[in-house]
Amino acid sequence: KVYRASTTAPVNIAVVKYWGKRDTKLNLPTNSSLSVTLSQADLRTLTTASCSASYSDGDNLTLNGEASDVSGARTQACFRELRTLRASAELADPSLPKLSQMPLRIASENNFPTAAGLASSAAGFAALVRAIANLYELRESPTELSIIARQGSGSACRSLFGGYVAWRMGSLADGSDSLAVQLAEASHWPEMRALILIVSTAKKGVSSTSGMQQTVATSGLFKERISAVVPSHMDAMEEAIDQKDFAKFADVAMRDSNSFHATCADTYPPIFYMNDVSRAAIRAVELVNREAGRTVAAYTFDAGPNAVIYHLEKDKDLILGAFKSVVGGVDGWKAEDTEDAATAEA
Numbered sequence: 455k456v457y458r459a460s461t462t463a464p465v466n467i468a469v470v471k472y473w474g475k476r477d478t479k480l481n482l483p484t485n486s487s488l489s490v491t492l493s494q495a496d497l498r499t500l501t502t503a504s505c506s507a508s509y510s511d512g513d514n515l516t517l518n519g520e521a522s523d524v525s526g527a528r529t530q531a532c533f534r535e536l537r538t539l540r541a542s543a544e545l546a547d548p549s550l551p552k553l554s555q556m557p558l559r560i561a562s563e564n565n566f567p568t569a570a571g572l573a574s575s576a577a578g579f580a581a582l583v584r585a586i587a588n589l590y591e592l593r594e595s596p597t598e599l600s601i602i603a604r605q606g607s608g609s610a611c612r613s614l615f616g617g618y619v620a621w622r623m624g625s626l627a628d629g630s631d632s633l634a635v636q637l638a639e640a641s642h643w644p645e646m647r648a649l650i651l652i653v654s655t656a657k658k659g660v661s662s663t664s665g666m667q668q669t670v671a672t673s674g675l676f677k678e679r680i681s682a683v684v685p686s687h688m689d690a691m692e693e694a695i696d697q698k699d700f701a702k703f704a705d706v707a708m709r710d711s712n713s714f715h716a717t718c719a720d721t722y723p724p725i726f727y728m729n730d731v732s733r734a735a736i737r738a739v740e741l742v743n744r745e746a747g748r749t750v751a752a753y754t755f756d757a758g759p760n761a762v763i764y765h766l767e768k769d770k771d772l773i774l775g776a777f778k779s780v781v782g783g784v785d786g787w788k789a790e791d792t793e794d795a796a797t798a799e800a
């Protein structure tokens with residue numbers, strides 16, 4: 455007999471960035487972070503988890519149809535934690551089949567090209583954890599599961615929810631208080647949109663995992679970021695979302711992206727994720743805001759050159775026009791409009 459469950463998980467893009475770990479094994483961060491979940495119609499990972507006593511080849515994992523390494527510490531940590539939860543349910547109810555003792559098969563697929571250079575580890579680990587939790591019929595809440603997804607990839611803990619999500623850094627050594635909570639459903643602010651500008655599809659030079667470790671070890675600016683800058687950005691961003699104040703949301707998002715990339719430049723040797731085209735996108739946002747006489751767009755950049763432009767539905771034509779005219783001639787630009795940036799429950 456084969457037991458099976460499927461699920462999807464969305465991509466999230468941080469507007470207050472996670473950058474730095476205080477524990478690299480548990481992915482415990484040096485600061486809290488906050489993200490907006492993108493619509494699953496555009497970007498999502500679909501994962502099927504199955505298990506059977508008849509699977510003779512042990513645990514296995516395929517990503518977009520190709521066999522992938524299942525022995526990595528992060529994947530193993532997620533499997534171990536989920537099996538422990540299932541095992542205690544089996545202990546409490548001996549009539550349950552012993553799924554915790556069977557090999558697992560995980561098949562994961564993105565509905566966007568992995569080569570697009572978009573964060574896929576967040577949706578990937580969130581979907582893996584949710585799929586196995588469904589297979590095991592676990593009763594744990596998304597917040598409880600976020601503690602497990604975090605061990606797969608830090609940012610994955612935020613992809614267990616739709617809408618607006620905070621990852622509270624916590625202070626305990628075992629990570630049991632480093633978890634994600636939903637601040638608001640997507641429907642709280644349904645006009646929010648994200649435009650993704652694919653500047654380069656090349657694989658990033660320095661992975662976020664290793665980049666953030668180099669920053670923690672060498673940047674002086676980073677200390678200021680985690681002690682003063684991020685705490686004030688978290689407060690301001692939560693207020694902006696609560697009040698649906700786009701100008702404030704945009705101001706904090708852009709300042710936080712700039713602060714994050716400044717600490718990358720302050721890392722020694724320096725790390726540069728943005729390129730000339732990324733910087734042109736920043737100028738384009740400044741220009742469209744100036745010409746509109748109000749804030750209509752906000753940029754943010756992760757560990758790569760692609761821009762995510764947040765805006766409201768009513769300003770869509772203005773934003774698309776601005777990017778077409780300003781950067782229309784630059785090689786490698788592809789504007790993809792993602793409707794319903796923030797989406798409903800994962």
Ligand code: DP6
Binds near residue numbers: 610757
């Ligand atoms: C710049 O979550 O990919 O996108 O925990 O090592 O897997 P690991 O790192 P990861 O880092 C994401 C960094 C970021 C900012 C963010 O998403 O908050």
